[in-house]
């Protein structure tokens with residue numbers, strides 16, 4: 001894999017959930033880069049694999065999480081539909097262990113067409129961008145991408161919706177019930193505050209979930 005490899009499937013319409021990101025990318029890129037992985041995902045660190053593994057980071061943004069996984073020796077497929085974030089990510093975090101792909105939930109057609117399975121499927125601050133029908137369509141696809149024993153990590157943002165963005169109030173309970181229908185059990189369900197000063201002031205909170213296959 002070459003550093004910063006990018007494969008485009010090409011889409012002419014704005015994919016569900018990405019509204020507002022291209023326009024605000026210049027402001028958001030330094031924000032996303034400002035909080036290190038260990039702080040963002042502190043409550044889930046104990047669940048992560050310690051030997052080189054296959055990671056799927058969906059809605060990977062500027063690649064801050066993908067870069068951390070690559071530094072640990074994992075190989076990462078980083079999926080991001082907003083071109084402005086992908087371009088910044090490849091410049092900020094060039095790594096032979098990260099491959100970038102232009103694809104979008106709930107279909108994930110480009111990811112699924114590769115026939116790969118992953119030890120970690122990560123959706124950090126992405127799932128609440130999908131409406132209910134999209135979440136119902138997306139969940140079985142995500143589950144089908146998990147390798148046996150694999151972990152799905154997912155965070156949900158609660159609070160005021162930033163202007164220009166498309167976001168829904170999605171509860172941890174609803175997400176756990178949907179995951180359960182597809183054979184996943186929750187191994188983490190924690191509420192945390194926000195780490196960005198602006199979001200702290202706006203009372204933004206997070207539900208942090210992790211799942212593994214039942215049985």
Ligand SMILES: C[S@@+](CC[C@H](N)C(=O)[O-])C[C@H]1O[C@@H](n2cnc3c(N)ncnc32)[C@H](O)[C@@H]1O
Nearest residue numbers: 016017018059060061082104105124125126129
């Ligand atoms: C709040 S940002 C989070 C970025 C990164 N995961 C992080 O935690 O820093 C949400 C990301 O989800 C992406 N996104 C929105 N809707 C999406 C969809 N339907 N499929 C895949 N990614 C989506 C956006 O382009 C954006 O990069």
